[in-house]
Amino acid sequence: MDAEKIKSALADVTDEQDPTLKSAKLASLCSALWAERGVELVVVGGSAIEILTEGAYASGDLDMCHANKATLSVDERKEIMGLLAAKGGPRNWQVAGMYLDLLGPVESFSHTPFRRIEAPYGSFLVMKPEDLLVERVLMTFYLGESQTARDCAKKLVAMMLDGIIPVNWDEVRRLANLPEYRNLPQCIKLVKEVADELKIKSPLHPD
């Protein structure tokens, strides 16, 4: 990406006042710049759920991970993020009026692909909703019940059940049975709850 295009993209992201659009545009811009050096980035966690659900959940930081094995030296990171006038580093930056946290290699158990959005400065990857759901259900119950994590999981389930975010339900079931999660009963219960609210059948429910 040439300097003029970077300058114009940075101005656009900086001026953007819608938090979800701002995150998506920043993910697009950073993904493009890092991809030029061989590193594929992916939006993870609450930032990914926000982009998938429009759930009014995320705060003013964008969480991303490496989706491939490549990584960059501290100097290379400084150089790339310097193009965006970012402050801080080498893993957290204040950039374009928000924060970017680069959390290291992505942890994903699903065999489905990362989702991809073609955005103004290049396409970017979003964490697999199968992983996001099982993780969010874990967070709902792990340290006593968290209402925010529960609401977040419910919104994600609503998108999945509706079909606006197609998912592989067999994968959800498989992940929830992994030792890392072991939360299939909670997943089934939550999906059933949302399905009942939407008056549709739960794909995880036996009858």
Place this chain on the structure above:
Amino acid sequence: MNSKSKVPCIPIEGSINWEDWLKGRRYRRELGNRVAPEIIRRKTSSSDRRLKKLFNGERGLPFTPTEKL
């Protein structure tokens, strides 16, 4: 495309283009609102200090109201 609406889905394979993703924003927000409160941003987190400093005491920019999506 979702079978029940005219809103493009975020597919498992391939990609969704920007215009289609934008087109689905309101539908996704309204669908989520049927099962949970509209705004569910956490009240606190370990990032509070830096967030509140940048966003004038808030944890992020205000969300665009559903009717304006």
